[in-house]
Amino acid sequence: MEQEGLHEIASQLKHPTGEKGIEIAIMMNETNINMTRHSIQNLNIAKESLILELGHGNAGHVEFLFEQAKNLKYYGLEMSELMFQEARRINRNFVSQKQAFFSIYDGNAIPFKKESFDKIFTVNTIYFWQxxxxLLSEIYRVLKPNGNFCLTFAEGSFMKKLPFTQYGFELYSTEKVQNLIHKTAFKTVCTETLTEKVKSKTGELADRAFTTIVVEK
Ligand SMILES: C[S@@+](CC[C@H](N)C(=O)[O-])C[C@H]1O[C@@H](n2cnc3c(N)ncnc32)[C@H](O)[C@@H]1O
Incomplete structure (x- = not known):
């Protein structure tokens, strides 16, 4: 693929926009659903929890989240206006029932008061954090005491083989993320790396290693 095409894929993954952004978001949600479910399951969600997700894409997985326990409230934050709109459209029933709330933010300052959430998670966004x-200190601030944060990302050793990640992605190994976390007041609960088969853009199957790190405030 030409350099321009790779650049376009990278910028859509970072910030989906326009017609193409809707298609990319459907593809992302499908390709990454295993990672997303793994992140949600590692939160051990109890009934009546308030949950925040950063960078939900089209949020096609919110129904799965609501299956985890009763009387949950889900808050989604995005930088992409298109993803905010798509998430609201796909989850319109949850939005009208005041179970799901979506907002846009600048990717740095989380627009909620301190100690607002029981659980926070994010999947495939760390590559784009400015x-x-x-951002980790913001996540810490809005998490309740003893609350959990779950960070799920594909390992840099896999990501670096994808031709578009040279355009605007910061790649992470588990060790590099752990070094970031060690500089915060979070306590690590567990770290798990799994490998799954995913279809590449050219249709071949590839082994993707991804990691979920669970921390506690
Ligand atoms: C690669 S997609 C991942 C979407 C979904 N979580 C998944 O795994 O399929 C990255 C998403 O995160 C959003 N994003 C990028 N930087 C962000 C940040 N600092 N905070 C929240 N969302 C961010 C983008 O707009 C995009 O929708």
Whole structure:
């Protein structure tokens, strides 16, 4: 694929926009559903929890989240206006029942008061964080005491083989993420790396290693 095409894929993954952004979001949700479910399951969600997700894409997985326990409230934050709209459209029933709430933010300052959430998670977004240490401190601030944060990402060793990740992706190994976390007040609960088969853009199957790190405030 030409350099321009790879650049376009990278910028859509980072910030979906336009007609193409809707298609990319459907593809992302399908390809990444295993990672997303793994992140949600590692949160051990109890009934009546308030949950925040950063970078939900089209949020096609919110129904799965609501299956985890009763009387949950889900809050989604996105930087992409298109993903905010798509998430609201796909989850319109949950939105009208005031179970799901979506907002846009700048990717740095989380627009909620301190100690607002029981659980926070994010999947496949760390590659785009402008200031990881600052965002981790924001996540810490809005999490309740003893609350959990679940960070799920594909390992840099896999990501670096994808031709588009050279355009605007910061790649992470487990060790590199752990070093970031060690600089915060979070306590690590568990770290798990799994490998799954995923279909590449050219249709071949590839082994993707991904990691979920669960931390506690
Ligand atoms: C690669 S997609 C992943 C979407 C979904 N979580 C998944 O795994 O399929 C990255 C998404 O995160 C959003 N994003 C990028 N930087 C972000 C940040 N700092 N905070 C929240 N969302 C962000 C993008 O707009 C995009 O929708």
């Amino acid at each position: 200031d990881p240490q600052k």
